[in-house]
Amino acid sequence: xxxxxxxxxxxxxxxxxxxxxxxxxxxxxxxxxxxxxxxxxxxxxxxxxxxxxxxxxxxxxxxxxxxxxxxxxxxxxxxxxxxxxxxxxxxxxxxxxxxxxxxxxxxxxxxxxxxxxxxxxxxxxxxxxxxxxxxxxxxxxxxxxxxxxxxxxxxxxxxxxxxxxxxxxxxxxxxxxxxxxxxxxxxxxxxxxxxxxxxxxxxxxxxxxxxxxxxxxxxxxxxxxxxxxxxxxxxxxxxxxxxxxxxxxxxxxxxxxxxxxxxxxxxxxxxxxxxxxxxxxxxxxxxxxxxxxxxx
Amino acid sequence: xxxxxxxxxxxxxxxxxxxxxxxxxxxxxxxxxxxxxxxxxxxxxxxxxxxxxxxxxxxxxxxxxxxxxxxxxxxxxxxxxxxxxxxxxxxxxxxxxxxxxxxxxxxxxxxxxxxxxxxxxxxxxxxxxxxxxxxxxxxxxxxxxxxxxxxxxxxxxxxxxxxxxxxxxxxxxxxxxxxxxxxxxxxxxxxxxxxxxxxxxxxxxxxxxxxxxxxxxxxxxxxxxxxxxxxxxxxxxxxxxxxxxxxxxxxxxxxxxxxxxxxxxxxxxxxxxxxxxxxxxxxxxxxxxxxxxxxxxxxxxxxxxxxxxxxxxxxxxxxxxxxxxxxxxxxxxxxxxxxxxxxxxxxxxxxxxxxxxxxxxxxxxxxxxxxxxxxxxxxxxxxxxxxxxxxxxxxxxxxxxxxxxxxxxxxxxxxxxxxxxxxxxxxxxxxxxxxx
Numbered sequence: 001x002x003x004x005x006x007x008x009x010x011x012x013x014x015x016x017x018x019x020x021x022x023x024x025x026x027x028x029x030x031x032x033x034x035x036x037x038x039x040x041x042x043x044x045x046x047x048x049x050x051x052x053x054x055x056x057x058x059x060x061x062x063x064x065x066x067x068x069x070x071x072x073x074x075x076x077x078x079x080x081x082x083x084x085x086x087x088x089x090x091x092x093x094x095x096x097x098x099x100x101x102x103x104x105x106x107x108x109x110x111x112x113x114x115x116x117x118x119x120x121x122x123x124x125x126x127x128x129x130x131x132x133x134x135x136x137x138x139x140x141x142x143x144x145x146x147x148x149x150x151x152x153x154x155x156x157x158x159x160x161x162x163x164x165x166x167x168x169x170x171x172x173x174x175x176x177x178x179x180x181x182x183x184x185x186x187x188x189x190x191x192x193x194x195x196x197x198x199x200x201x202x203x204x205x206x207x208x209x210x211x212x213x214x215x216x217x218x219x220x221x222x223x224x225x226x227x228x229x230x231x232x233x234x235x236x237x238x239x240x241x242x243x244x245x246x247x248x249x250x251x252x253x254x255x256x257x258x259x260x261x262x263x264x265x266x267x268x269x270x271x272x273x274x275x276x277x278x279x280x281x282x283x284x285x286x287x288x289x290x291x292x293x294x295x296x
Numbered sequence: 297x298x299x300x301x302x303x304x305x306x307x308x309x310x311x312x313x314x315x316x317x318x319x320x321x322x323x324x325x326x327x328x329x330x331x332x333x334x335x336x337x338x339x340x341x342x343x344x345x346x347x348x349x350x351x352x353x354x355x356x357x358x359x360x361x362x363x364x365x366x367x368x369x370x371x372x373x374x375x376x377x378x379x380x381x382x383x384x385x386x387x388x389x390x391x392x393x394x395x396x397x398x399x400x401x402x403x404x405x406x407x408x409x410x411x412x413x414x415x416x417x418x419x420x421x422x423x424x425x426x427x428x429x430x431x432x433x434x435x436x437x438x439x440x441x442x443x444x445x446x447x448x449x450x451x452x453x454x455x456x457x458x459x460x461x462x463x464x465x466x467x468x469x470x471x472x473x474x475x476x477x478x479x480x481x482x483x484x485x486x487x488x489x490x491x492x493x494x495x496x497x498x499x500x501x502x503x504x505x506x507x508x509x510x511x512x513x514x515x516x517x518x519x520x521x522x523x524x525x526x527x528x529x530x531x532x533x534x535x536x537x538x539x540x541x542x543x544x545x546x547x548x549x550x551x552x553x554x555x556x557x558x559x560x561x562x563x564x565x566x567x568x569x570x571x572x573x574x575x576x577x578x579x580x581x582x583x584x585x586x587x588x589x590x591x592x593x594x595x596x597x598x599x600x601x602x603x604x605x606x607x608x609x610x611x612x613x614x615x616x617x618x619x620x621x622x623x624x625x626x627x628x629x630x631x632x633x634x635x636x637x638x639x640x641x642x643x644x645x646x647x648x649x650x651x652x653x654x655x656x657x658x659x660x661x662x663x664x665x666x667x668x669x670x671x672x673x674x675x676x677x678x679x680x681x682x683x684x685x686x687x688x689x690x691x692x693x694x695x696x697x698x699x700x701x702x703x704x705x706x707x708x709x710x711x712x713x714x715x716x717x718x719x720x721x722x723x724x725x726x727x728x729x730x731x732x
Contacts, residue, residue: 046400046401047374047377047378047398047400047401047402048377048378048401048402048403048404048405049400049401049403060731063728064728064729064731065724065728066725066728066729067728127542127543128545131542131546132540132542133558153542153543154491154540154542154705154708154709155709156709156711240492240542240543241492243492243702243705244491244492244702244705244706244709245702245703245705245706245709245711246702246725258729259374260368260370260371260374260375261370261371261694261698262694262695262698262729262730263397263401263691263692263694263695263730264374264397264401264402265731266378268731
């Protein structure tokens with residue numbers, strides 16, 4: 001009994017020793033910032049100057065329509081762009097997996113390339129392509145698809161479309177890879193059996209492929225949701241700082257601008273970040289519920 | 297006894313060594329290393345490198361590294377200041393319109409150069425104002441952004457106009473009339489306008505001698521100067537006299553082509569000359585007319601300013617003596633070498649300094665073969681600069697210009713119908729993003 005206790009204590013101590021480095025990093029880089037930010041949100045904190053304002057930052061937030069509009073854009077991109085992208089990724093994956101035989105590897109690489117290209121490089125290229133007198137407009141006018149140039153970057157509606165197109169271009173290939181893996185995990189015998197029973201290709205897709213891909217679909221939706229909530233780069237570079245006139249402003253970009261572009265308002269930026277954390281928490285809760293149920 | 301003796305000996309030996317270590321970087325004024333941040337290798341970076349060359353020629357033990365920070369330099373500096381100076385250079389260039397925000401929000405972060413002995417009576421007064429707080433002055437003024445109306449004479453010719461049609465004292469109403477001629481005859485817009493930029497409106501408002509901010513620092517959009525300027529922009533846009541460019545590069549491409557251009561010209565600061573000269577094929581085509589003025593403003597001039605920046609020393613620098621000595625003997629220096637350097641950067645980079653003794657340089661008077669009729673452009677800019685009305689910035693200048701520029705974009709998109717709507721929308725957004 002005594003020996004066993006000693007042994008357990010020894011194990012315990014070694015165990016603690018093993019996790020101490022991780023714990024230290026966690027405390028320094030996670031716990032400390034979280035607790036200090038609780039203090040920061042009560043401050044009018046500009047640069048190196050501080051002044052206590054209590055809940056003043058939150059009162060200001062409720063009157064800040066630009067922030068709520070920006071948050072609305074996050075949800076807009078989430079509800080329109082993500083379903084579109086996941087659908088496209090799935091179709092491309094199915095076609096690559098079953099539809100064509102030759103050049104499969106080449107196509108896979110082509111679809112995957114956008115998400116490993118440099119963000120700045122692609123944003124700058126897109127800016128040039130999408131100018132009012134740019135290549136895309138000229139091409140579409142010459143092919144008589146559109147009667148006159150579209151202001152992809154200058155019009156509030158089309159600027160949003162530009163962001164959706166750019167995000168889809170960049171991330172479809174990334175999600176396609178998950179679908180390819182999912183497809184390869186589906187047993188070929190199921191299709192053989194279905195074929196023997198006389199099921200058409202369409203029927204096979206709807207009754208076999210789609211249901212068996214549900215976990216992958218959910219996974220794609222969840223990871224993309226997180227990405228869209230943190231959307232920053234595209235509106236910052238591609239549509240020039242959330243322009244035109246805040247039409248593509250997102251919450252993360254607005255928080256950054258409060259701290260680093262406008263007037264060094266780090267206290268207010270921290271307060272806004274808390275709202276983002278709250279929303280991310282709610283979304284995570286929903287995701288865990290959805291994913292957890294499917295597993296059991 | 298022995299021990300004490302030993303310790304005494306050790307202390308005796310160590311103290312001078314420690315003393316040298318502690319003062320290692322600051323010992324001689326002319327030894328050590330400086331890092332300078334700026335953002336345009338062809339303009340301010342080039343100029344700073346020339347200054348560094350002048351200084352290191354006389355002080356071979358000093359090393360000066362000029363680093364180009366092409367994007368987000370202010371955010372980088374802000375992060376460094378928050379971290380107590382980690383990762384910051386010794387000297388950095390700041391836009392004049394942004395420095396008041398840093399001086400107010402980061403007290404004690406910049407070296408008071410007036411206290412270090414810089415003579416500010418030798419610099420253009422309008423540059424010294426924004427960098428001063430009470431008895432202290434923090435920066436070394438770099439360049440002026442005195443503006444001119446740059447025009448392609450071959451386009452004017454095609455429209456049947458002569459360079460003399462754009463003259464000293466001309467108003468915007470006259471410019472619009474000429475623009476309509478250009479539009480009718482050539483189909484081209486008169487002015488290339490960067491839709492993402494606030495510069496154009498700023499140039500118009502500053503030329504009236506009026507302000508964006510009241511004396512107490514609160515914003516005031518509902519003024520005759522701003523509303524009249526907006527009205528002119530709106531009218532020009534509706535008449536097709538503005539070529540709406542999407543961002544900086546698109547804007548340059550609109551007027552800097554060799555064979556064809558989208559617009560006959562543009563208005564901006566003297567520092568754009570370097571960009572124009574990057575197309576040597578365009579030699580002889582460009583002329584620079586005075587900035588048009590708005591009618592009915594007592595303090596109004598045919599002169600304005602856009603851009604302009606200055607050098608600042610961070611107080612976290614380990615080589616303060618060297619940094620001050622360097623700036624004092626180059627940018628604020630009256631030695632023949634320093635004045636010659638000012639004269640050279642004017643010709644090579646179009647960098648027009650604001651150090652008054654440098655005005656005597658030969659290039660300030662010289663004819664410039666790149667311009668139509670060998671116009672002595674720098675002489676003209678120098679005259680216009682002397683008339684530029686002073687603009688008040690305040691720490692909220694960024695919020696002010698972002699809010700107003702967003703409202704203007706809505707005006708061009710047709711979402712805001714009247715100038716009063718634009719002004720009201722700007723005021724609403726300003727109060728939300730600035731919290732004031």
